[in-house]
Amino acid sequence: MDPLPSREIADMSGAAALPRKNGELVFNEAWQGRIFGMTVAMSHEACFAWREFQAHLIEEIAHAEREGESTSYYERWLQAFEQLLTDKGLIDTDTLAERTRDLQSGRRDDVF
Amino acid sequence: MQHIFNIDESRHAIERMAPVDYLGSSYYERWLDRNIRLLVEKGVITREELERRMAQLAGGTDPATPHSDPKLTARMLRVTKDRTPYRQPGPPPCFALGDRVLTRHDAPVGHTRLPRYARGKPGVIVRVHGTFIFPDTNAHGQGEQPHALYSVRFDAALLWGDSAEPRAPVHIDLWERYLLPDAPARSTS
Amino acid sequence: MSGGHDEHGHHHREPESVLSLRVRALESLLVEKKLVSSEAVDRIVSAYEQDIGPHNGAKVVARAWVDPAYRARLLADGTAAIEELGFGGVDLQVVENTPGVHNMVVCTLCSCYPHALIGLPPVWYKSFEYRSRAVREPRVVLREFGVDLPESTEIRIWDSSAELRYLVLPERPAGTERLNEADLAKLVTRDAMIGVAVVKPPAGASH
Numbered sequence: 057m058d059p060l061p062s063r064e065i066a067d068m069s070g071a072a073a074l075p076r077k078n079g080e081l082v083f084n085e086a087w088q089g090r091i092f093g094m095t096v097a098m099s100h101e102a103c104f105a106w107r108e109f110q111a112h113l114i115e116e117i118a119h120a121e122r123e124g125e126s127t128s129y130y131e132r133w134l135q136a137f138e139q140l141l142t143d144k145g146l147i148d149t150d151t152l153a154e155r156t157r158d159l160q161s162g163r164r165d166d167v168f
Numbered sequence: 169m170q171h172i173f174n175i176d177e178s179r180h181a182i183e184r185m186a187p188v189d190y191l192g193s194s195y196y197e198r199w200l201d202r203n204i205r206l207l208v209e210k211g212v213i214t215r216e217e218l219e220r221r222m223a224q225l226a227g228g229t230d231p232a233t234p235h236s237d238p239k240l241t242a243r244m245l246r247v248t249k250d251r252t253p254y255r256q257p258g259p260p261p262c263f264a265l266g267d268r269v270l271t272r273h274d275a276p277v278g279h280t281r282l283p284r285y286a287r288g289k290p291g292v293i294v295r296v297h298g299t300f301i302f303p304d305t306n307a308h309g310q311g312e313q314p315h316a317l318y319s320v321r322f323d324a325a326l327l328w329g330d331s332a333e334p335r336a337p338v339h340i341d342l343w344e345r346y347l348l349p350d351a352p353a354r355s356t357s
Numbered sequence: 358m359s360g361g362h363d364e365h366g367h368h369h370r371e372p373e374s375v376l377s378l379r380v381r382a383l384e385s386l387l388v389e390k391k392l393v394s395s396e397a398v399d400r401i402v403s404a405y406e407q408d409i410g411p412h413n414g415a416k417v418v419a420r421a422w423v424d425p426a427y428r429a430r431l432l433a434d435g436t437a438a439i440e441e442l443g444f445g446g447v448d449l450q451v452v453e454n455t456p457g458v459h460n461m462v463v464c465t466l467c468s469c470y471p472h473a474l475i476g477l478p479p480v481w482y483k484s485f486e487y488r489s490r491a492v493r494e495p496r497v498v499l500r501e502f503g504v505d506l507p508e509s510t511e512i513r514i515w516d517s518s519a520e521l522r523y524l525v526l527p528e529r530p531a532g533t534e535r536l537n538e539a540d541l542a543k544l545v546t547r548d549a550m551i552g553v554a555v556v557k558p559p560a561g562a563s564h
Contacts, residue, residue, distance in 0.1 A: 066405065080412065080476065081405050087380040092405070093398035094384060100401075103392060131376060138383070147386055155382035156375075166385040168395050179467060254448065254520040281518045283465050285492065297450075300519060317519055319450075333496045335511040341519035 064106055065096060071117045072110060075129050088130040090168060095137050104140060112136040176307035180279035181205045258299030261316035261344065267293045268350040269320060271342065279307035282346045286338075290326055290350050294339065295319035302343055316344040413444050414474035414524060415545035417451075419538045422529045428453075435524065439474065446473045452515060453526040454555075459510050460525045461499070461552035463491035464517040471522035475547050482551065492516060502553040525550050530558035 068074060074092075075082045083089040099106045116136040120127050127135075141147045158164040181202045207213050263269060273288025281303050297319060301312040320342050324332035387393045417439055421428040431438040435449035449471065452460040464470065468483040481487050490498050495512045499505070506512065515523045527549040533541060536559070548554035 083402075083406070085377065087377040089402040089406070090384060090398060091380050093401040094380075094387060094393050096401045096405075097393045097397040098387070100397070101392070134376065134380065134383075146390070146392060147383070152379075152382055152386060155386055156378050159378050159381050159385070160375075164385070166381060166388075168381060168384050168398070281466060283516060283518060285465070295450075297519075297521060303519075317521075328493060333494060333512075334508055336495050336514065337511070338492050338514045338516060340516045341521055343519075 062096075062106070065099075068110060068113075070114075071121075072113050083130075085130075088133075091130060091134050091137060095133070103146065104144065109136065109140055112140045174306060176279060176301075176303040177206060179303070180307040181209075183279060254300050255298055256301055256312060256314035258314035258316065261296050261299075261318070263293050263296070263316070263318060263344065263347065263349075265293055265296060269293060269318075269347040270350040271320075271346055272348065276304065278304065280304050280346075282342060283340065285327060286322060286340055286342075289322055291320040291322040291340075293318050294321045297341065300343070302345065304343075304345070318342055318344070318347070320347070411475040411545070411547040411550060412542070413439075413442075414471070414547070414550045415542040416442060416538075417444070417474065417524070418526060418545045418550065419542035421451075421526055422541055423538050428526075431526070444473060447471055448521050449474070449524060450515075450521050451524050451526050452513065454528045454552075456528070457510060458513060459499075459504075459506055459552070460513045460515065460523075461491060461495055462515050462517065462523040462525060463488055465489065465492055466516075466518055469517040469520075469522060471524055474522075474524060475550050479547070499553060502548070504553065504555060525552040527554075527556045530556050532558045 066074065081092075083092070095109055098104065099109060113133060113136040116132045116139070117129075120132050120135075138147070138149070138152070142149060155164070159166065184205075204213075204215075204218065208215055208218075269291055271282060271286055271289050271291065275287070276282070295318065297317040299314045300317045301314050305311055305313045318341070319339050322338045322340070324334075324336040324338065327338060384393070384395065384398070388395060417431065420442060421431050427438065427441075430441075431451050432453055435451040436447070438451075439445065439447070439449055452462075454460055463482075465488045468478055468488070470478040470482065472478075487498070492514050495514050496506065499512070517523055527545065529541070530544065533544070536544075540559075544556050544559060546554055546556065549556045
């Protein structure tokens, strides 16, 4: 009865609201769309409930505000997503750091 | 995949919420309440089952096992993208473009799509849309009874009186059963 | 755990390119572990970008501006005309703004909205205030939205009381004769298609 995309995701409100312009989602950089898509895809696969991710997002935003960090919405999203994946034992930060270095150095060249 | 309930039943379920609840709810809380109410009425879930599951989830256990079912997903996508055809064959329209009509003023018992502000008001037919499923009967399981739907134009002064703004007519989509002729029908030549 | 700590332990805002790398690394790992597929990510990004924004409606408006025959078909049968452009799923009635007529859409009974063409309804559209005032005092409401129309302009309010959805075809702003269809579409806002805004000419356009 609920047409795609998910209202639960699209209609998050308050500080967690997806950035929009003229009603449209705004991804200023390609990576923002990718991290959004990855999070949604994993929730579709029931790796976690959307509400779980949303709670992490809200907490990350609140933390960033308290600390006066000038991070953007999707930077905070990324933090929240990594935290959730780590909490669930789905990734570990060392492997992620190593993979990041490999991409940076050109040792790997995954393109999405 | 059967449709468990239709949009008219959905809307009517919202209308049956206690007014105090309706005014306090956000839009999506009303949506959720509507869905719960209808699922319980249709016997898909019981309130006890729902409350038990909520208690389990609140306690941190989720009895549902995560799984993905691509075939089910594909079926669900097809269902949600299909538009239920509201246009259905029905009897020919009684009113024509330009006809003057008067909306019924009797308050309906159940679901209706005649707004209260437009009851017992004179208007003019500005478009004949075709025949559509009738929500007043469809919402109560009395059948679709499709018949003519019109766009009816109302002068602001006739709706709101002296305080109406100038040149601000309101157009409402209304079913024939909401309408009576307001002037002798034009003779066909 | 927070990002942005460099070797000196200072917490700072990461440059964009490092973020992009990090996200690529994540995708790389998650794909490897078969927790996501990149195709699914592509589909999701497309769906959210396209299906919940006003792009679709803007394309319809821009086509009507450049093609008078399409405009006529759109006004006569909105449902069929939008299907020509690949949009469907809505029984549509398009109402055109002209120098003497301004159209405005509301759903007083709930909050019906042409989602397929203009995405999600804004919060104010669903509010009791808009739903009751748009029919009662449209000129005042429009002024609050920054639209000041002369008293001689007729304001037609359309209350979406049935399953037909309404879309306003705004007037094409002056000074846009040289723009192509894609550039015209970029000017068209969601609010203009609801009828609480007019389409502004691009900055620097001659009048």
